[in-house]
Amino acid sequence: MTMILQARNVTYGQRSRQGFSFTRRAPSPILKNISLDLQSGQTLGIIGASGSGKSTLCRLLSGLVVPDEGQILYQGQDLATASAPARKKIRSAIQMIFQDPAGALDPRQTISDIVGEALGPVPDRDARIRTALHDVSLSADITNRYPRAFSGGQKQRIALARALITRPSVIIADEAVSALDVSTQAIVLNLLLDLQKRHGLSYVFVSHDLAVIRHLSHHIAVLDHGRIVESGPASDILAAPTQPATKALLENTY
Secondary structure, eight states: OOEEEEEEEEEESOEEEETTEEEEEOSSOSEEEEEEEEETTOEEEEEOOTTSSHHHHHHHHHTSSOOSEEEEEETTEETTTOOHHHHHHHHHHEEEEOSOHHHHSOTTSOHHHHHHTTTOSOTTHHHHHHHHHHHTTOOGGGTTSOGGGSOHHHHHHHHHHHHHTTOOSEEEEESTTTTSOHHHHHHHHHHHHHHHHHHOOEEEEEESOHHHHHHHOSEEEEEETTEEEEEEEHHHHHHSOOSHHHHHHHHTTO
16 A cells, blocks of 8 residues: 655654744654654544644644654655645645634635635636535535535535645545534535545544544544554554553543
């Protein structure tokens, strides 16, 4: 199986900023010695309690921030040292969706503007917007409407359509269903599974909810106080967790 996204001995937050430069070592890094592998076409679930460093890890994996130590690799290429043309391709290949769809959608923009923002003025822009909306089970006739007209679940599907518009190979989802009610969560999760099957997408799915991770993940990594304390095939971790942090999270799902 091909590894599409990897973290290698990543540490972040060990230096504090003063003014415009790093000047001193922080008391404790946010993330320490993180190593992860995402296989092509599969889902890596990242689970951890609030404050464990999950959102920071998402930003590192997407290339939004650069690690203090270690590497983030997309198809073997270091995000921090890639050439400008390569970085542009990687930005299109790795997309994110966030916890709060309402906060991620500009209320002043139409759905067409939101979904097509990353495309720019390409000739097939309208067709690609319609295709992205169709992929998330939304009608093309919503393009001139505004986010306020939609429910939370619909807004999250609009956010997903925006992520799909660049035809990515990796989607990083940071607590992407935690703001939704249980029935709407199920709709979005099943949609993600369907998209993965149809398009061969690879997911990093971050959550504090093991029930959600169970539904999606092939492999799981458990994050606790900035460190990976347990990782492996989802079935093994869920059947026989060895770490207190994993056991506590598993107990909270029932």
